[in-house]
Amino acid sequence: MKIVKEGAPVADTWTHVGDEAELPDGGAVIVSLARFKAERDALMGRNAPLGLRLASHEPPADVAEDLGRFEVVALEFPVFRDGRGYTHAVQLRQRFAYRGEVRALGDVLWDQIPHMLRCGVDTFEVADDFPLEAFEEARTVFSNHYQPDTTGRRTVFELRHG
Amino acid sequence: MYRYDEFDQAAVDERVVQFRGQVERRLKGQMTEEQFKPLRLMNGLYLQLHAYMLRVAIPYGTLSAAQMRMLAHVARKYDKGYGHFTTRQNIQYNWPRLVDTPDILADLAKVQMHGIQTSGNCIRNVTSDPFAGATADEVEDPRPWCEIIRQWSTFHPEFSYLPRKFKIAVIASEQDRAAIRLHDIGIRIVKDAAGETGFEFWIGGGMGRTPIIAKKIRDFVPKAELLDYATACLRVYNALGRRDNIYKARIKILVHEMGLDKFSALVDEEFARIKGTVALPEAEIARIRAYFAPPELPVLPATSTAFEAKKFEDRAFRDFVRSNVRPHKVPGHAIVSISLKADGIAPGDATAEQMDLVADLAERHSQNEIRVTHEQNLVLPHVRLDDVHDVWQALKAASLGTANIGLVSDIICCPGLDYCDLANARSIPVAEAIQRRFADLERQHAIGGLKIKMSGCINACGHHHVGHIGILGVDKHGQELYQLQLGGSGAEDASLAKLTGAGFPPDRIVDAVETVVETYLGLRDGDDESFLACFRRVGMAPFKAALYEDR
Amino acid sequence: MAMKVFTANRLSDGTVVYIGPGDTWAEVLDHALVAATAEEEAALKTRAEAAVKARLVVGAYAMPVTVENGAIRPASVRERIRAAGPSNRTDLGKQAAI
Numbered sequence: 139m140k141i142v143k144e145g146a147p148v149a150d151t152w153t154h155v156g157d158e159a160e161l162p163d164g165g166a167v168i169v170s171l172a173r174f175k176a177e178r179d180a181l182m183g184r185n186a187p188l189g190l191r192l193a194s195h196e197p198p199a200d201v202a203e204d205l206g207r208f209e210v211v212a213l214e215f216p217v218f219r220d221g222r223g224y225t226h227a228v229q230l231r232q233r234f235a236y237r238g239e240v241r242a243l244g245d246v247l248w249d250q251i252p253h254m255l256r257c258g259v260d261t262f263e264v265a266d267d268f269p270l271e272a273f274e275e276a277r278t279v280f281s282n283h284y285q286p287d288t289t290g291r292r293t294v295f296e297l298r299h300g
Numbered sequence: 301m302y303r304y305d306e307f308d309q310a311a312v313d314e315r316v317v318q319f320r321g322q323v324e325r326r327l328k329g330q331m332t333e334e335q336f337k338p339l340r341l342m343n344g345l346y347l348q349l350h351a352y353m354l355r356v357a358i359p360y361g362t363l364s365a366a367q368m369r370m371l372a373h374v375a376r377k378y379d380k381g382y383g384h385f386t387t388r389q390n391i392q393y394n395w396p397r398l399v400d401t402p403d404i405l406a407d408l409a410k411v412q413m414h415g416i417q418t419s420g421n422c423i424r425n426v427t428s429d430p431f432a433g434a435t436a437d438e439v440e441d442p443r444p445w446c447e448i449i450r451q452w453s454t455f456h457p458e459f460s461y462l463p464r465k466f467k468i469a470v471i472a473s474e475q476d477r478a479a480i481r482l483h484d485i486g487i488r489i490v491k492d493a494a495g496e497t498g499f500e501f502w503i504g505g506g507m508g509r510t511p512i513i514a515k516k517i518r519d520f521v522p523k524a525e526l527l528d529y530a531t532a533c534l535r536v537y538n539a540l541g542r543r544d545n546i547y548k549a550r551i552k553i554l555v556h557e558m559g560l561d562k563f564s565a566l567v568d569e570e571f572a573r574i575k576g577t578v579a580l581p582e583a584e585i586a587r588i589r590a591y592f593a594p595p596e597l598p599v600l601p602a603t604s605t606a607f608e609a610k611k612f613e614d615r616a617f618r619d620f621v622r623s624n625v626r627p628h629k630v631p632g633h634a635i636v637s638i639s640l641k642a643d644g645i646a647p648g649d650a651t652a653e654q655m656d657l658v659a660d661l662a663e664r665h666s667q668n669e670i671r672v673t674h675e676q677n678l679v680l681p682h683v684r685l686d687d688v689h690d691v692w693q694a695l696k697a698a699s700l701g702t703a704n705i706g707l708v709s710d711i712i713c714c715p716g717l718d719y720c721d722l723a724n725a726r727s728i729p730v731a732e733a734i735q736r737r738f739a740d741l742e743r744q745h746a747i748g749g750l751k752i753k754m755s756g757c758i759n760a761c762g763h764h765h766v767g768h769i770g771i772l773g774v775d776k777h778g779q780e781l782y783q784l785q786l787g788g789s790g791a792e793d794a795s796l797a798k799l800t801g802a803g804f805p806p807d808r809i810v811d812a813v814e815t816v817v818e819t820y821l822g823l824r825d826g827d828d829e830s831f832l833a834c835f836r837r838v839g840m841a842p843f844k845a846a847l848y849e850d851r
Numbered sequence: 852m853a854m855k856v857f858t859a860n861r862l863s864d865g866t867v868v869y870i871g872p873g874d875t876w877a878e879v880l881d882h883a884l885v886a887a888t889a890e891e892e893a894a895l896k897t898r899a900e901a902a903v904k905a906r907l908v909v910g911a912y913a914m915p916v917t918v919e920n921g922a923i924r925p926a927s928v929r930e931r932i933r934a935a936g937p938s939n940r941t942d943l944g945k946q947a948a949i
Contacts, residue, residue, distance in 0.1 A: 197539055218335070218338070218461070219338065219421070219461060219543075220461065220543060221421075221458075221459075221460065221461025221462060221463075221538060222538060222539055222543075224457065224458045224459075224460075224461065224538070225458055225535055225538045225539050226539075228458050228535075232574075232577075233573060247335055248325070248331075249318075249322065249339055250461075252457070253455075253457040253458075253460055254457075256457035257457050257458055269330075275318075275321070279314060279317075279318050280311065280314050280315075280318075280455065281310055281314065282307055282310065282311070283455065283457075284311075284451045284452055284454055284455070284456075285452060285456055285457065285458075285578065286577055286578055286579065287457055293578075293579065294307040294308075294311075294451065295451070295578075295579060295580055295581060295584045296579055296581065297307065298305070298307065298583075298584060298587065299581050299583045299584060299587075326862075326906075327862070327863070327906065329906050333903075333909050333910070347860055347865055347909060347910070348865075349867070349929070349932060349933050350865070350866075350867055350933065350936060350937070350944055351860070351864065351865035351866060351867075352864070352865040380943060395865075395943075396865075397863065397864035397865065398862065398863055398864060398865060399863050399864065646939055646940075717928060717929060717932055718932060718937035718938050718939055718940075719937055723929075725928075726928075726932075726938060726939075728937070728938075728939040729938055729939055732939060775928075778926070778927060778928070779928075780928060
């Protein structure tokens with residue numbers, strides 16, 4: 139897998155830790171919501187960066203009070219048809235004003251990247267052979283958009299009136 | 301009519317470029333069919349029984365003559381010389397080649413048309429009243445609001461992978477000519493005491509396997525909040541709609557299972573949080589409204605001597621006027637419906653030549669405007685009464701002048717197993733057989749208003765659940781069988797049709813329909829009692845008896 | 852075992868096709884290879900899967916048929932319509948050429 143940010147691969151400092159796996163002594167880890175809830179105090183006392191992984195049926199509202207503790211929220215897209223992650227990303231950015239990294243992982247497809255970027259996803263965990271061209275196209279495919287989104291760009295409705 | 305500015309044009313042009321790239325990647329093997337399918341669907345491209353099928357949007361059913369000519373051009377150049385107008389104000393081509401579809405969409409973009417979001421689990425083509433802007437009974441023209449919704453829903457980043465498709469219809473009159481209560485969101489434009497425009501919201505209607513009539517969720521959403529309220533509804537649905545079972549994934553099931561009150565409370569919570577997010581400047585509303593300014597029609601005498609004389613002379617014309625012509629809000633004008641239900645033609649089909657003729661007539665007689673109805677007919681919305689006879693003559697010469705709007709042979713019918721990959725039974729041959737049985741127009745006029753609606757599978761594209769007489773084709777052990785339902789309505793008095801009983805084989809279904817009609821004629825309380833009114837009065841029992849007891 | 856023919860739609864234009872002799876895909880049902888045994892069916896299935904992978908066709912599957920006087924007849928109404936064309940328009944589809 140590789141991590142892509144702003145169209146280019148970046149070093150991944152994060153480790154996904156399964157629910158049964160032992161926590162490493164140090165280093166940045168991403169854990170599931172279940173594990174976070176079960177081991178909240180231990181995880182927060184670790185003195186290392188913490189990330190949260192949300193399955194597509196787990197809305198950010200389930201962990202609203204603690205969102206500020208995570209440097210990464212990783213949203214799962216189990217199959218490309220499951221679009222709940224788009225709403226979760228928007229909620230993270232708009233409702234909860236979450237400023238950390240929002241990472242998409244799972245069944246992420248070329249043509250979904252423009253939408254994900256607009257919903258507030260900023261990094262992508264994709265297969266090693268995933269074409270970077272897709273990220274380039276995502277930035278240029280549509281010059282404007284009709285809806286407000288998390289990028290804060292002005293909509294067509296607004297641009298038309300100065 | 302709305303005209304694209306540079307932003308709108310760029311959006312459809314860029315979409316064509318994007319789709320061309322997607323088709324290339326598919327042909328080069330950079331995508332599987334499973335990955336390609338949702339992308340082609342979001343551009344209206346299906347793979348059906350015989351070939352690909354391309355569904356092109358006719359947003360809120362409004363077309364210019366130039367657009368209609370382009371539809372004819374596509375039929376000739378890329379297809380087999382005809383198209384099929386659907387129950388959702390779209391047109392479908394049945395034979396395009398995948399490799400040609402980017403070019404087709406590029407041609408369509410030249411006249412501000414596209415296939416965007418005519419399929420897929422996204423917000424679909426917005427539909428409306430085909431008489432919008434011409435009928436006297438509307439509080440205002442609903443189409444500016446449809447256009448605003450069209451733009452807002454186009455490439456919506458959050459709502460392109462919903463649990464299931466999402467259909468919105470907008471009307472502005474009491475009379476419902478767009479079946480808003482059978483939509484995921486139905487909107488009726490109303491005015492408050494101060495004369496301010498607002499929106500009555502209906503939610504969770506739909507047909508398919510589990511037909512449900514929409515529930516009213518809000519009496520009045522102020523116009524500045526239209527898109528925020530719609531966003532709140534969609535957001536709750538996207539987060540909570542079922543994804544475990546395709547047959548339970550529509551918003552109607554969510555609202556039904558959760559209960560309207562609870563659903564409504566969640567929407568209200570979200571709405572309160574996001575109010576003001578989707579900026580819809582007054583100037584923008586005014587800009588879009590200006591495109592729909594009523595055509596400058598001269599106020600003429602309410603009655604036309606020439607028109608009355610022709611009616612007096614010609615009984616066939618009188619019939620045409622009775623069924624196909626409706627009053628216009630400007631005196632001396634009329635709304636003329638063009639029937640796409642001529643004998644022997646699949647309901648909703650039109651040839652390229654017919655499309656060209658309608659374009660010509662629209663230019664000459666209807667302010668360059670054409671409408672497409674959810675009942676699969678066309679409309680010339682602004683015709684001078686003085687011209688109606690000439691228009692009819694021209695239509696008649698092209699097999700477009702059938703005087704049957706709203707009558708027995710004006711059947712809504714899906715393509716069925718003759719074209720559709722999902723169908724279980726044929727529907728077109730049954731529709732044609734019913735049309736033949738009731739070919740006598742005099743008899744049809746004597747029977748009066750009667751809406752027959754037929755689907756070739758449970759997905760209900762032919763709206764059988766809301767037919768006065770509904771017919772559903774099913775497959776029973778490899779044989780086609782037709783179930784009969786009675787008493788449905790998709791209009792303001794919406795109701796769901798009830799099953800009569802056991803289904804009928806292909807060679808008995810037309811007899812069964814005729815039995816129902818004859819039973820009604822025997823029971824009706826005077827010539828003015830419609831089939832639906834009669835059925836609602838007497839109930840199912842006499843029809844059941846006539847259909848089954850002597851078998 | 853019921854006799855079977857493998858069918859699909861061609862990727863580039865959607866045309867209904869059937870596995871034929873050699874490495875051909877036939878546009879006409881009568882030119883299709885009929886599998887009468889499990890081995891024959893398995894061989895056709897391998898060819899069908901390879902053609903899907905090679906992006907020649909989409910959605911390949913086996914359909915039951917009967918053979919009478921050398922003519923192949925699909926068992927289902929659906930496949931009879933696919934093999935011929937829309938039943939309301941005999942001027943369209945494969946039947947138009949016959």
